Amino acid sequence: MVEFLKCRAEPGNMTEVRLPHTHFEDLGEKVRLIWRETLYADFDKRDLSTVIKKRYRVKAEVGVKNGALIINTDYPDVEKYIAIYIQNNLGALLRNRYTKRRVLYIHEGMDVPLLGYNAFGLIDRGTNLIQVRGVSGCNLSCVFCSVDEGPYSRTRKLDYVVDIDYLMKWFDEVARIKGKGLEAHLDGQGEPLIYPFRVELVQALREHPSVSVISMQSNGTLLNDKLVEELAEAGLDRVNLSIHSLDPDKAKMLMGMKNYDLQHVLDIAEALVNAGIDVLIAPVIIFGINDDEAEAFIEFARKIGAGKQWPALGFQNYIPYKFGRNPTIAKLVPFKEFYAWLRRLEEKTGMKPLVLKPKHFGMEKREFIPLAFRPGEIVKAEIVLPGRIQGEMLAKARNRLIEVINTDAQIGDRVRVRIVRTRHGIYIGTPV
Numbered sequence: 364m365v366e367f368l369k370c371r372a373e374p375g376n377m378t379e380v381r382l383p384h385t386h387f388e389d390l391g392e393k394v395r396l397i398w399r400e401t402l403y404a405d406f407d408k409r410d411l412s413t414v415i416k417k418r419y420r421v422k423a424e425v426g427v428k429n430g431a432l433i434i435n436t437d438y439p440d441v442e443k444y445i446a447i448y449i450q451n452n453l454g455a456l457l458r459n460r461y462t463k464r465r466v467l468y469i470h471e472g473m474d475v476p477l478l479g480y481n482a483f484g485l486i487d488r489g490t491n492l493i494q495v496r497g498v499s500g501c502n503l504s505c506v507f508c509s510v511d512e513g514p515y516s517r518t519r520k521l522d523y524v525v526d527i528d529y530l531m532k533w534f535d536e537v538a539r540i541k542g543k544g545l546e547a548h549l550d551g552q553g554e555p556l557i558y559p560f561r562v563e564l565v566q567a568l569r570e571h572p573s574v575s576v577i578s579m580q581s582n583g584t585l586l587n588d589k590l591v592e593e594l595a596e597a598g599l600d601r602v603n604l605s606i607h608s609l610d611p612d613k614a615k616m617l618m619g620m621k622n623y624d625l626q627h628v629l630d631i632a633e634a635l636v637n638a639g640i641d642v643l644i645a646p647v648i649i650f651g652i653n654d655d656e657a658e659a660f661i662e663f664a665r666k667i668g669a670g671k672q673w674p675a676l677g678f679q680n681y682i683p684y685k686f687g688r689n690p691t692i693a694k695l696v697p698f699k700e701f702y703a704w705l706r707r708l709e710e711k712t713g714m715k716p717l718v719l720k721p722k723h724f725g726m727e728k729r730e731f732i733p734l735a736f737r738p739g740e741i742v743k744a745e746i747v748l749p750g751r752i753q754g755e756m757l758a759k760a761r762n763r764l765i766e767v768i769n770t771d772a773q774i775g776d777r778v779r780v781r782i783v784r785t786r787h788g789i790y791i792g793t794p795v
Contacts, residue, residue, distance in 0.1 A: 378434040380442045386430035394427055399559035402466060404456035414448050459522045461502035462514055470526040475747055477533040479764035479790045482552050482751055483523040485537050488787045489731045492546040493537055497525045501553030503582055504619035507647055509687040512553045518752050527560040531567050538573035540732050546576040556585040562593045569598030576600050583628040595638040601673055602635055603643045609659050633667045642669040645677040651694040661714045674716055674723050735763040736782040741795055746776045765790040
């Protein structure tokens with residue numbers, strides 16, 4: 364899991380343990396391992412000392428210095444031994460740095476399919492665009508979030524991270540079916556930049572012979588100049604940037620975070636364009652709240668040079684969702700009225716297109732990946748993972764995942780499931 368293994372001994376009866384893309388922080392009775400900026404695990408110092416004592420018959424104290432784990436002994440291979448212990452126990456302790464939730468690390472050895480579930484893996488909606496979801500979780504808690512994501516979520520109980528090699532293995536298979544000229548779109552139930560292998564994923568997709576375009580949905584808050592440069596060099600083509608207000612106070616309210624820094628995101632939007640990554644500004648419009656900012660969004664998009672190859676703006680109409688946050692202040696507007704509003708904006712501002720169609724993104728219909736199940740079919744499946752909300756588990760059958768709802772089944776159980784939904788190859792079932 365953690366890239367393994369670079370350790371070195373320090374002179375003077377001290378050993379320093381370092382792991383690639385990892386640093387340690389001292390928490391008093393615990394040490395925190397932070398991996399690739401987005402994940403962490405807390406290890407009890409007493410547990411680390413105990414495993415050293417059992418192995419070397421010596422009392423060892425554990426601390427942190429300059430981001431490294433320090434052990435007050437220089438016994439041969441102690442650094443490798445403790446690094447192996449950390450790696451072996453990391454899976455049980457791993458958490459999302461932004462949501463603080465437990466993380467399940469999905470890798471090839473688990474034999475978990477990456478088609479069939481909405482929160483991670485790959486999604487095919489019958490076009491040449493494939494949604495690539497390597498991670499769940501978000502660093503913001505937008506008041507209109509369709510899946511109740513972020514640090515303040517009341518329903519989501521865990522997160523997932525998919526190993527990049529395993530994700531690309533499944534992408535290879537999907538590409539074989541879907542053909543060439545694909546757009547790989549990095550999105551998810553949250554913020555894709557939480558993915559610890561974000562730059563490597565873009566690079567791998569760029570090198571894939573079936574991929575023509577790589578795009579990403581992002582709120583922009585985790586981007587900085589260095590990461591923008593890395594993503595540009597890796598081959599990212601476009602970012603659909605979620606900015607929902609140009610007023611700092613209103614933006615904080617909509618994003619659900621008092622520390623939301625609007626100016627940083629606006630600066631990043633310009634930095635993306637300057638780095639050669641196209642930008643599409645993607646506000647969710649809540650009528651009565653931010654619809655009066657539409658022309659300001661258009662002016663900002665023009666100012667930074669957004670939309671060089673694709674549309675500069677992608678206004679979205681707010682709609683409520685069963686498991687989302689649905690603010691009572693939101694005024695619901697029928698889509699017919701929403702599109703009429705967009706057309707009036709086009710005429711008034713000269714910014715076109717605002718009524719977006721698949722052709723504006725080079726999207727075309729492609730044959731769906733064949734469905735593994737039929738609606739109403741009863742399937743024998745094995746429970747392989749917990750789901751994200753109460754009463755939800757993930758089952759495996761026919762090399763696909765099935766979201767089983769309203770169940771008290773446990774991992775390893777073999778169950779009979781009635782398939783109630785198959786749309787876009789996302790399978791939902793209920794126990795029989």
